[in-house]
Structure formats: C-alpha cells, structure tokens
Amino acid sequence: MQQAQNGKIVVLTVHGVPDNAHEWVTTPPALFEEYLKYLHDNHYQVIALRDLAQYVNVPEALRTLPPNYEHLK
Incomplete structure (x- = not known):
C-alpha cells in the first residue's frame, strides 16, 4: 500500500x-x-477500477508497460 x-x-x-x-x-x-x-x-484515495482512466493515460501506460500474459499459459 505504501508504494501507491x-x-x-x-x-x-x-x-x-x-x-x-x-x-x-x-x-x-x-x-x-x-x-x-x-x-x-x-x-x-479509493476509486473504482472503471474510474482509473481519469488518472492514467492508458495508451501511454500500454506503450511503456505492455501487459505480460506469459504466466497465464
């Protein structure tokens, strides 16, 4: 929590x-x-996940931190 x-x-x-x-x-x-x-x-500050886009630039986040699905295989 303290890393937030x-x-x-x-x-x-x-x-x-x-x-x-x-x-x-x-x-x-x-x-x-x-x-x-x-x-x-x-x-x-607590928000619903659906409201996260108000605080995060989603396209930039996807560009710099692409999802890693390797562990789901």
Whole structure:
C-alpha cells in the first residue's frame, strides 16, 4: 500500500462481502470494514477500477508497460 505514490497505484480485489455462495473467496463484512478504516485513516484515495482512466493515460501506460500474459499459459 505504501508504494501507491508518485504515479503508482495499488489494485485491491475484494470478492463478495460476504459471498456465501463461494465461501473460498468470501470477505467477511467485519474484515472489509477494517480494510476501509485503514484506507480512510491513512488518507488513501479509493476509486473504482472503471474510474482509473481519469488518472492514467492508458495508451501511454500500454506503450511503456505492455501487459505480460506469459504466466497465464
């Protein structure tokens, strides 16, 4: 989290809160609240992934940091 500075971001993936149908990826509501409190208390800005393009020049990012899909093979 502390690396989210100078143009760097951190992406957190949180599954269902709770996700009772998929217990292996559930996030208990109390834990989710702890996450949010930590982010708030430490003055992190939280946005939805869909809003990231407001902050990142996507074509430039793709040019300088091309995705690497090798690990998906």
